[in-house]
Amino acid sequence: MTLDSVPQPNSPEARDIAYQMHPMVDQRRYEKTGGLVIERGEGVYVFDSSGKRYIEGLAGLWSVALGFGEKRLADVAYEQMQKLPYYHTFAYRTHGPAIDLAEKLVQISPEHLTRAHFTSSGSEANDLVVKMIWYRSNALGKPEKKKIIGRIKGYHGVTIAAGSVTGLPNNHRSFDLPLDRMIHTLTPDYWREAQEGESELDFSKRMAAALEEMILAEGPDTIAAMFGEPVMGAGGVIVPPEGYWAEIQAVLKKYDILLVADEVICGFGRTGKMFACETYDIRPDVMVLSKQISSSYMPLSAILISDDFYEPIADESHKIGVFGHGYTASGHPVATAVGLENVKIIEEKDLVGNAARLAPLFLSRLADLAKHPLAAASRGVGLLGALEIKPWETPNAAAAAVAEAMMEEGVICRNIGEALCFCPPLIITEEQVNAMFDGVATALDKVAAARAAAAAE
Ligand code: PMP
Numbered sequence: 001m002t003l004d005s006v007p008q009p010n011s012p013e014a015r016d017i018a019y020q021m022h023p024m025v026d027q028r029r030y031e032k033t034g035g036l037v038i039e040r041g042e043g044v045y046v047f048d049s050s051g052k053r054y055i056e057g058l059a060g061l062w063s064v065a066l067g068f069g070e071k072r073l074a075d076v077a078y079e080q081m082q083k084l085p086y087y088h089t090f091a092y093r094t095h096g097p098a099i100d101l102a103e104k105l106v107q108i109s110p111e112h113l114t115r116a117h118f119t120s121s122g123s124e125a126n127d128l129v130v131k132m133i134w135y136r137s138n139a140l141g142k143p144e145k146k147k148i149i150g151r152i153k154g155y156h157g158v159t160i161a162a163g164s165v166t167g168l169p170n171n172h173r174s175f176d177l178p179l180d181r182m183i184h185t186l187t188p189d190y191w192r193e194a195q196e197g198e199s200e201l202d203f204s205k206r207m208a209a210a211l212e213e214m215i216l217a218e219g220p221d222t223i224a225a226m227f228g229e230p231v232m233g234a235g236g237v238i239v240p241p242e243g244y245w246a247e248i249q250a251v252l253k254k255y256d257i258l259l260v261a262d263e264v265i266c267g268f269g270r271t272g273k274m275f276a277c278e279t280y281d282i283r284p285d286v287m288v289l290s291k292q293i294s295s296s297y298m299p300l301s302a303i304l305i306s307d308d309f310y311e312p313i314a315d316e317s318h319k320i321g322v323f324g325h326g327y328t329a330s331g332h333p334v335a336t337a338v339g340l341e342n343v344k345i346i347e348e349k350d351l352v353g354n355a356a357r358l359a360p361l362f363l364s365r366l367a368d369l370a371k372h373p374l375a376a377a378s379r380g381v382g383l384l385g386a387l388e389i390k391p392w393e394t395p396n397a398a399a400a401a402v403a404e405a406m407m408e409e410g411v412i413c414r415n416i417g418e419a420l421c422f423c424p425p426l427i428i429t430e431e432q433v434n435a436m437f438d439g440v441a442t443a444l445d446k447v448a449a450a451r452a453a454a455a456a457e
Contacts (some may be wrong), residue, residue: 007366008032012049036407039059041068044289044425044432055436057406057413059425062233062265062384063291066345073297073338080337088441089118089331097329101340105289105302108274108343113304118331122264122290123157125301126227129260129286130161131325132303132313133224139316146181146412147218149211149226149257150299153235156227156288158261165227168235182216185211187232189409191377191388200241208247215255225258225285230276233265236419245280247259257327258285258309264301268292269426271382272356278382286311292426294342303311351426353398355383358433364420365437372444374398374451376418377424377439383426387440400449402440 008012013034014103020317022030026257037049044067045053060066066073080097081257100118119125119354136143148163150156157163163171164178167187172178186192186207194203231432232238232403252259261284266276269293273279277287286309292300317323329335346352366385370378377388389399401413412423 006032017110028291043067043069045426052410054407055409055414055424055432055439057411057422057424058256059423060296061291061300062254062270063296063442065268065292065351065426066295066297068344069426070295070297070342070345072341075133076337076341077298077334080334087324087333090326095331095333097333097336097340099188101302101336101343101429104343106341107303110275110277110379114307115310117303117305118336119159119301119303119327120299120329120332120335122262122288122301123159123162124327125260125264125290125303126156126162126260127167128130128325129303130285132305132309133258134262135316135323136309136312137224137332139312142221144222145224145328147223148182149223150178150182150184150186151188151212151228151232153232153238154184154227154229154262155234162356178314183214185214185226187235187238188237188240188244190273191379194318201243202242203240204247204253208246208251211248212251212254215251215257218258220255221258223250223255225260226252227369229262229264230266230280231271231381232283233307233421233423234416235383235386236416237379237421237423239381242389245282249282260284260286260288262288264288264290265384265423268343269352269355269382270351270384271424272359273382274352292330292342292346294335294339297342298332298338299329300332300335300339303340309354346426349390349427356380356429357428358383358428358430361430362422364431367438369437369444372441372446374402374444374446380422383422383424383428386416387422389418389420390455391418395416399453401447402443405443405446406440409420409443411439411443413440 017031017034038046039049040047042053046056046068047053089098104253105116106114113225119128134146148165149156150167152167153168156165158171164182167184171316188207190200190203261277261282267289271279277284285306287304294300362383363380366378369375374389375387376390379386389402392398398417399415399420403413406413
């Protein structure tokens with residue numbers, strides 16, 4: 001089916017409309033159109049209920065690093081379910097899978113990050129980091145140091161605190177967000193926002209100056225931390241311009257403000273290094289991981305922290321008698337076992353190297369597509385990229401039309417505003433990168449032809 005066809009009575013599509021309320025849709029539109037039922041997956045491909053095959057150009061939700069058929073993850077989950085399907089990590093209890101994955105993450109992450117804490121989603125992880133930061137400021141006797149800086153178009157999830165740090169209007173509007181302790185600085189979108197003749201470095205300096213101005217206006221002693229995705233994902237794949245992170249980190253350091261690197265999309269090889277903090281020379285106090293940590297086969301996220309971040313929190317919990325936070329599923333044994341196997345496979349298959357090796361092809365194919373009459377520009381790093389489509393009269397309609405035409409060509413991507421975003425599974429091959437972008441090229445041609453025909457009528 002296409003997204004705009006009417007579902008047959010009693011079909012899965014019709015029952016879906018009847019019984020499920022979906023995330024991230026226009027509910028009234030969904031009632032009419034329903035959704036595309038995806039039935040199975042294999043490698044970089046998924047298949048819909050009619051059997052049509054698609055290359056998953058966004059790896060699900062920027063997440064299925066190993067593709068859709070990694071049997072080893074299924075085997076590990078099965079074995080763990082038989083051995084110890086559930087246990088918790090509360091109240092002086094622990095278990096092997098959580099210990100093993102924590103050790104592994106500490107080993108592969110930047111050296112100064114020395115402990116891992118587990119949650120189940122990116123939103124939960126970022127929400128907890130906000131709580132940890134507030135708890136830590138109280139522990140340090142700085143109860144006024146609580147404000148959190150996010151960025152316009154930044155995405156850190158949708159729970160109340162994480163959603164407040166997110167800087168996208170649709171995640172705030174009508175939800176009574178953001179909380180008033182959360183403030184937002186500029187988006188480092190050089191392509192859209194640079195002034196005439198401004199170099200990338202000058203633009204980055206201007207972003208840092210705007211940040212400093214905001215900190216001074218708010219009062220440096222009131223600001224605890226800044227959150228940032230090394231490369232912005234859900235805001236439309238916005239790659240930081242030259243010097244951006246160095247300039248931003250210098251400002252944060254000057255005012256004793258923590259940096260939280262949200263590596264939920266970038267982590268585990270996406271940018272061609274294990275973590276984007278290595279790609280951009282970022283030294284975060286906290287690193288947040290999810291998605292590719294388990295290839296999303298199980299819900300899992302992790303917060304990696306430095307000793308300096310941990311120590312005051314540990315002292316405060318000792319004073320109170322408990323760190324009063326945790327979830328039933330914190331460090332879930334099946335999720336952490338799957339996560340560990342997933343990280344081992346990323347290492348064994350050198351998928352970080354695969355992303356680095358295929359990046360020049362991936363980025364040059366995107367750059368070629370940007371020469372199409374319907375396209376305006378391209379950008380990217382590693383295996384994360386976007387093709388900007390020239391706007392039509394109705395905002396976002398052009399990119400939506402191309403994305404729809406791509407589905408017909410068997411390619412799934414995500415259209416965010418006017419940007420078509422690509423983030424394929426890390427197992428993708430050279431041939432599959434070419435097939436994916438051949439499909440995009442055909443879709444662009446077909447949409448251009450249809451638009452020309454409509455204009456001629
Ligand atoms: N942070 C980033 C950078 C993300 O891209 C996302 C999800 N797209 C989240 C946090 C939230 O993760 P989740 O959907 O698992 O709550």
